[in-house]
Structure formats: C-alpha cells, structure tokens
Amino acid sequence: MAAVTLKNVVKRFGVFEIVHGANIDVNDGEFVVFVGPSGCGKSTLLRMIAGLEDISGGEIAIAGKVVNNVEPADRGIAMVFQSYALYPHMSVEQNLSFGLRMNGNPKADTERRVKRAAEILRIAELMKRRPRQLSGGQRQRVAIGRAIVREPQVFLFDEPLSNLDAELRVQMRVEISRLHKELGVTMIYVTHDQTEAMTLADRIVVLNAGNIEQIGAPLDLYDDPANRFVAGFVGSPKMNFMAAKVVGNDGAVTVELANHCGAKLRKPLSGAAPAVGTEVVLGVRPEHFFEAGEGDCDIAVKADVAEHLGSVSYVYANAGPEELIIEREASRQRANGDHMAVSIKADRSLLFDKSGARIR
Amino acid sequence: MRYQNATAYRFLAPYLLIFSIFWLWPIISSFLISFQATRTVPWRFAPTFNWGRLIGDPAFFNALKNTLLILVIQVPVMITLAIVMAVLLNSPLLKARGLFRFAFFAPVVVGEVAYSAVFRLMFNLDYGIINKLLNSVGLPRIDWFSNVTPAMAVIMIAVTWRWAGYNAIILLAGLQSIPQDVYEAATLDRVSKLKQFFYITLPLLKPIIVFCAVLSIIGTMQLFTEPFLITERGGPGGGTETLGLLLYRQGFRSLNFGYASAIAYTMAGLAIAISLVQLWLTREPK
Ligand SMILES: Nc1ncnc2c1ncn2[C@@H]1O[C@H](COP(=O)(O)OP(=O)(O)OP(=O)(O)O)[C@@H](O)[C@H]1O
Ligand SMILES: [Mg+2]
Numbered sequence: 001m002a003a004v005t006l007k008n009v010v011k012r013f014g015v016f017e018i019v020h021g022a023n024i025d026v027n028d029g030e031f032v033v034f035v036g037p038s039g040c041g042k043s044t045l046l047r048m049i050a051g052l053e054d055i056s057g058g059e060i061a062i063a064g065k066v067v068n069n070v071e072p073a074d075r076g077i078a079m080v081f082q083s084y085a086l087y088p089h090m091s092v093e094q095n096l097s098f099g100l101r102m103n104g105n106p107k108a109d110t111e112r113r114v115k116r117a118a119e120i121l122r123i124a125e126l127m128k129r130r131p132r133q134l135s136g137g138q139r140q141r142v143a144i145g146r147a148i149v150r151e152p153q154v155f156l157f158d159e160p161l162s163n164l165d166a167e168l169r170v171q172m173r174v175e176i177s178r179l180h181k182e183l184g185v186t187m188i189y190v191t192h193d194q195t196e197a198m199t200l201a202d203r204i205v206v207l208n209a210g211n212i213e214q215i216g217a218p219l220d221l222y223d224d225p226a227n228r229f230v231a232g233f234v235g236s237p238k239m240n241f242m243a244a245k246v247v248g249n250d251g252a253v254t255v256e257l258a259n260h261c262g263a264k265l266r267k268p269l270s271g272a273a274p275a276v277g278t279e280v281v282l283g284v285r286p287e288h289f290f291e292a293g294e295g296d297c298d299i300a301v302k303a304d305v306a307e308h309l310g311s312v313s314y315v316y317a318n319a320g321p322e323e324l325i326i327e328r329e330a331s332r333q334r335a336n337g338d339h340m341a342v343s344i345k346a347d348r349s350l351l352f353d354k355s356g357a358r359i360r
Numbered sequence: 361m362r363y364q365n366a367t368a369y370r371f372l373a374p375y376l377l378i379f380s381i382f383w384l385w386p387i388i389s390s391f392l393i394s395f396q397a398t399r400t401v402p403w404r405f406a407p408t409f410n411w412g413r414l415i416g417d418p419a420f421f422n423a424l425k426n427t428l429l430i431l432v433i434q435v436p437v438m439i440t441l442a443i444v445m446a447v448l449l450n451s452p453l454l455k456a457r458g459l460f461r462f463a464f465f466a467p468v469v470v471g472e473v474a475y476s477a478v479f480r481l482m483f484n485l486d487y488g489i490i491n492k493l494l495n496s497v498g499l500p501r502i503d504w505f506s507n508v509t510p511a512m513a514v515i516m517i518a519v520t521w522r523w524a525g526y527n528a529i530i531l532l533a534g535l536q537s538i539p540q541d542v543y544e545a546a547t548l549d550r551v552s553k554l555k556q557f558f559y560i561t562l563p564l565l566k567p568i569i570v571f572c573a574v575l576s577i578i579g580t581m582q583l584f585t586e587p588f589l590i591t592e593r594g595g596p597g598g599g600t601e602t603l604g605l606l607l608y609r610q611g612f613r614s615l616n617f618g619y620a621s622a623i624a625y626t627m628a629g630l631a632i633a634i635s636l637v638q639l640w641l642t643r644e645p646k
Contacts, residue, residue: 052544
C-alpha cells in the first residue's frame with residue numbers, strides 16, 4: 001500500500017502545455033477520483049503516474065519514493081484501461097497470468113493469485129474463453145482481474161466504465177467500490193462522469209483545462225465549491241446561474257436578479273462584500289428552489305418543459321435568456337406553459353464574481 | 361429480390377463473358393489438352409501419354425527439385441526479413457518513414473527486364489560490384505553464373521530483394537492494426553520489448569504472415585522471370601531451371617502443349633497442396 005504524491009507536475013506535448021503544475025496528495029488506501037470535462041488532462045495525469053508518459057516537470061512519488069525515472073513495471077501500480085487492452089489471442093486465464101509467467105513467478109503462486117482474482121471478480125467460469133467471446137462487462141472484469149493479480153500498491157483506472165451501458169455501469173461501480181473495501185489499497189480513478197466521481201470517491205480532484213480547480217470530499221465539493229466551474233460540474237442536474245447586480249452593501253450583500261423583474265436577495269457574507277453596482281452571478285441548485293414564500297426571495301417563472309422521473313420532476317423554465325432547471329416533487333398536473341413561483345434561500349445559494357471565483 | 365439478382369447479373373455479364381472466354385475456357389481447355397498427344401497431327405486423345413512421361417522425366421524432377429529448394433529457403437528467409445522490415449518501418453524512432461516505405465515497395469514496380477539486367481551486372485565475374493566487394497574484404501571472387509549453387513543463390517537473392525518490401529508493406533498494415541494499449545499493458549506487466557514481440561506481435565500478426573506466405577508460395581511455384589533472364593534460361597545446364605521455365609520450354613519452344621499443360625496442372629496442384637498444409641499447420645486452435 002502506498003501514498004501517491006504529485007508535486008508541481010507539468011506535462012508538455014511539444015510546445016503545448018497540457019498539465020500546468022498539479023499538486024495532489026493521495027493518501028494510503030484512499031480512493032481518489034480525477035474528474036473533469038473531456039480533454040482536460042485526466043488521462044495524461046494518470047498515465048504519468050503509471051509511467052506511460054514522461055513527466056515534463058515536477059515530481060511524482062509513490063510510497064515516498066520519487067518515481068520520475070522508474071520503469072512503469074517497477075512503480076508498484078496496475079492500470080485498467082478504458083479499452084480494456086486485453087491480449088486478444090490469449091484466454092482469460094492466460095490474460096491474467098501473462099505478466100507473472102513472463103517474469104518467472106513460481107507456478108503455484110501464479111495459480112493462487114489467478115484463482116483469487118477470478119473469485120473476487122466472479123469470472124471463474126470464463127477462464128477458458130477468449131476476450132472476443134466475452135461481453136463488455138466481463139471484459140472489464142478480466143481487465144480488473146489482470147490488475148489484481150499483480151497485487152499492486154496502487155490501482156489506476158482510466159474511465160473503466162465508459163464503454164458499458166447504464167445499468168452495467170451502476171453494477172460495476174458498486175463492484176469497484178466493494179473491491180476497494182476488500183483490498184484496501186490506494187485507487188486513482190479517472191472519469192468525466194460526475195455521478196461516478198460522487199459515488200466512488202473518498203476525495204475528488206476536479207480538473208479543468210490542465211488546472212486543478214478543487215480537491216475535496218464529494219459532499220464538500222457539492223456544498224462548498226471553490227468556484228463557478230466546480231459548482232457547475234458537481235451535482236446533477238447542473239446548478240443554475242443567474243445574472244445579478246449588487247444593490248446593497250450593509251454587512252450582508254443585497255443582489256438584484258437581472259432577469260427576474262428586480263427580485264432582491266439579501267445574503268450575509270463572511271468576507272468583504274463587493275461594492276454596489278458590481279455584476280455578480282447567483283448560483284442555485286435545482287433542488288434548492290422552495291415553494292413560494294418559504295425562502296428569502298420569490299421569483300416567478302414560466303415552465304417550458306417538465307420531465308417526470310417518477311420520484312421527482314425537473315421543470316425547465318425559461319426566464320429571459322436564462323434557462324432554469326427546477327426540481328419539484330413529482331406532481332403530474334404541471335403542464336407546459338404554467339406559471340409558477342419559486343423561492344430562493346440565502347443560505348442555499350452561492351455567489352460568484354464575474355471571473356467565476358466564489359464570493360463567501 | 362429475384363429481380364435485383366437478375367439486374368446484378370446483367371451488370372456482371374460483360375465481366376463474366378470475358379472471364380469465361382479468357383480465363384475459364386483456357387483453364388478447362390488446358391486440362392483437356394493435358395490428356396492429349398499434341399505432337400501428332402491431328403492431336404489424339406491419350407490419357408497417360410503426358411502424365412506418364414511426367415512421372416519418369418528427369419527434367420521434370422530436376423525442375424521440381426529446384427523450385428522446391430528455392431521455395432523452402434527463399435520464402436522463410438524473405439518472410440522473416442519482411443517482418444523485420446515491417447517492425448522497423450513501424451518504429452516511432454524511424455525518421456523519413458514515407459521515403460523508406462516507398463523505397464521498400466519500389467522493387468515491385470521496377471520493370472523485370474531492367475532489374476534482371478542490373479542483377480546480372482552486379483554479379484558479373486569480372487566487373488560486378490559483388491565480386492569487387494568480396495575482393496575488397498579479402499574473399500575470393502565467385503563465378504556466380506557458371507556454378508549451380510551460386511546461381512541458385514543469385515536467384516533467391518533477386519527474388520527476395522524484389523518481394524520482401526512488398527510483403528513488409530502488407531505486414532506493416534497488420535502491425536498498425538494491433539492496438540497500442542495492449543503493448544502498454546504488457547509494459548506495465550514487466551514484459552520486455554523482445555518478449556512483447558514474440559508473445560504479442562507475432563501471434564497477433566500470424567494471420568497476415570500466413571497470408572504473405574501463401575502468396576509467396578504461389579508466386580515461387582510459378583517462378584520464371586529470374587531464372588529466365590538472370591541465369592539465362594535456367595543455366596548453368598538446367599541447374600536453375602524451375603517448373604515455370606520447363607513449362608515454357610516444353611510449351612513454347614518444343615510446342616508440346618499437352619505436356620506443358622500437364623506441368624501447369626502439377627504446379628497449380630502443388631501450390632494448392634502446400635498452401636493448404638500451411639493453412640492447416642497454422643490454424644487457430646479451437
Ligand atoms: N500524444 C499527444 N500529443 C499531443 N497532445 C496530446 C497527446 N495526448 C493528449 N494530448 C492532448 O492533451 C490534452 C489532454 O488529453 P487527455 O487524454 O489527458 O484528456 P482527458 O482528460 O483524458 O480527456 P477524455 O475525457 O476525453 O479522455 C488534450 O487536449 C489532448 O489533445
Ligand atoms: Mg482520457
């Protein structure tokens with residue numbers, strides 16, 4: 001078992017800097033998820049930890065040892081690829097044992113490890129099959145099995161579930177969670193799916209365009225995002241952002257919502273309040289709209305479309321140029337074109353400045 | 361459906377017509393001719409005339425021996441060389457990849473006569489570059505075209521030079537279809553580059569290698585140009601005469617079409633048989 005430390009890690013491809021100085025501390029036994037939109041550098045970061053990409057700057061340490069110049073195989077890591085990367089010409093059993101056999105591991109020990117991995121992943125009955133005779137979920141299991149037999153200190157997963165259908169994804173998510181509990185080893189997991197990140201992670205690293213936006217426990221990111229990007233990325237459906245202007249500054253700040261007939265919200269702040277006249281953005285999660293009169297500021301909206309999911313409904317309301325998503329307890333009557341009033345609470349909304357930074 | 365099939369056949373008709381006249385009919389016709397005595401006028405049906413002669417003809421067995429000898433030495437050497445060339449072409453370290461790819465492929469498009477003339481010059485006893493090179497490193501000159509073994513060597517070298525690059529390009533396409541992450545997984549499994557080649561690249565490339573081998577076997581069974589032009593009609597003294605050359609000699613010099621047809625069918629039969637054995641030996645284990 002091992003901690004993984006990234007210190008000012010930089011990655012350049014030619015003249016393009018892809019990762020701009022990442023600092024991450026992954027504790028021993030922790031499950032850390034790298035999450036961010038496509039192309040933000042998650043895979044690159046993971047591949048640098050694995051040793052499949054050179055490190056252009058900074059330091060990566062595994063179990064306290066700097067591994068910048070250590071061969072991938074000597075880093076004590078195992079990686080599960082998005083495409084599974086199984087050896088197509090080998091049976092499941094051979095896939096699992098290949099690395100060990102090639103390194104002259106004692107036969108009995110290899111067999112023991114393969115058997116254990118097969119039991120953990122419940123693939124014992126597939127051992128004689130070739131990868132192409134397996135379903136996507138089974139292939140994924142074999143790929144994870146191949147990582148398990150190496151008995152690594154750190155597991156690296158690069159979007160392991162993105163090729164599976166929704167139902168299987170949920171099932172494998174639970175299995176990976178169980179695996180983490182069973183093995184108790186450090187796991188670093190890359191995904192662009194914030195739901196996967198929220199459900200699996202001890203801590204989440206939110207990446208955007210090669211920068212780390214925030215590192216924190218899932219609910220901390222949800223409750224207390226550092227900036228507008230994190231606020232928008234974490235939580236589903238996305239947080240609503242409404243243009244607003246500071247109109248009062250008397251210990252608490254009072255903002256006027258530009259697109260809601262001048263509705264005003266008074267919100268106490270812990271830091272310095274921005275000057276009157278400053279343009280700001282108010283963020284409210286879909287689930288934080290209350291019945292009219294229950295909050296600190298009521299707004300009227302016109303419902304365009306309602307999605308009824310059974311337990312809840314999402315109302316897409318178009319108020320001027322800003323579309324709002326409002327979560328309501330399922331009520332079947334709500335028809336398109338309805339006018340409705342909802343209420344915002346000061347302590348259930350977040351304030352951001354124009355650049356996206358949080359105003360606390 | 362019926363109607364569509366009929367339409368399809370109408371479109372195919374011109375091709376099928378030409379195919380029947382210029383391919384199918386000669387194939388059938390030569391099979392029939394092989395059962396006829398063709399040096400009497402008129403030809404007469406004599407089923408054992410040509411085939412009987414074949415079984416007892418030293419010239420046929422000489423040609424068969426030469427052809428098979430070239431086959432068992434040249435084909436494996438060339439395929440091995442082609443694999444090495446393909447791996448080098450595929451290496452990320454290689455600069456000017458396009459140039460090399462063209463250079464390897466170029467021999468196929470060079471005219472046969474020109475290339476044969478160049479080979480004759482290169483292996484010339486007195487002023488050929490090969491003998492000059494041998495001399496310069498202190499080895500004796502070799503009289504390439506007067507002795508059977510060196511003459512056979514020249515044929516094999518020439519054929520290999522001409523077709524190795526062609527096979528390398530086919531193999532390169534196979535190499536490029538192997539996903540990169542499989543190698544990355546092997547690297548993480550601490551499998552050395554060399555072992556990756558033997559345990560991953562070769563097995564995954566096997567179908568393409570078999571394909572190249574079968575193509576080469578068929579090609580070599582029909583070998584004609586090199587012994588005809590480079591060693592001057594299978595010289596010295598029939599030492600490099602191949603089945604293709606024997607066929608030509610019988611068919612177009614002696615005008616013995618019956619016997620030539622029997623030889624042609626033997627060549628085709630052997631090529632099919634050897635290819636089938638090859639396919640069977642390298643079949644996927646079920
Ligand atoms: N070999 C390479 N050469 C040049 N640029 C590269 C290379 N590999 C990746 N990049 C660039 O680096 C950036 C980050 O790529 P990376 O694969 O890490 O993204 P990602 O966050 O994993 O995205 P995704 O969710 O789509 O997998 C991208 O802009 C990509 O174009
Ligand atoms: Mg990626």
